[in-house]
Amino acid sequence: MATLEELTAVAQTEIDAAKPMYAQVNNERREFTDAEYAQAVTDLGNHKFDQQENGYKRARQEAYASIGDQLDQQYWDAVNGTTVWKDAIATVKSDNPKPA
Numbered sequence: 001m002a003t004l005e006e007l008t009a010v011a012q013t014e015i016d017a018a019k020p021m022y023a024q025v026n027n028e029r030r031e032f033t034d035a036e037y038a039q040a041v042t043d044l045g046n047h048k049f050d051q052q053e054n055g056y057k058r059a060r061q062e063a064y065a066s067i068g069d070q071l072d073q074q075y076w077d078a079v080n081g082t083t084v085w086k087d088a089i090a091t092v093k094s095d096n097p098k099p100a
Helices: 004-018 034-063 067-080 084-095
Strands: 022-025 028-031
């Protein structure tokens, strides 16, 4: 996995490639200042790091069925002797692995 510094370097390259970037201030379009470019690099680097470290959590949350549906699956698994709920959870976890 990449460090924050490595991802910030990638962000710097991406921001440099996107130049010029503009801001809309008081209905006037102007190019970013040096401080705004620096902030954009910091923000993008932090975003990339957060996505690397926590993106799998958000992906899993979106992929899981609602709690009500999961409870229903567990009930029917108990009644029918099946493993639908366990299989669904295992699929979500394997499709969205935790970083090593």
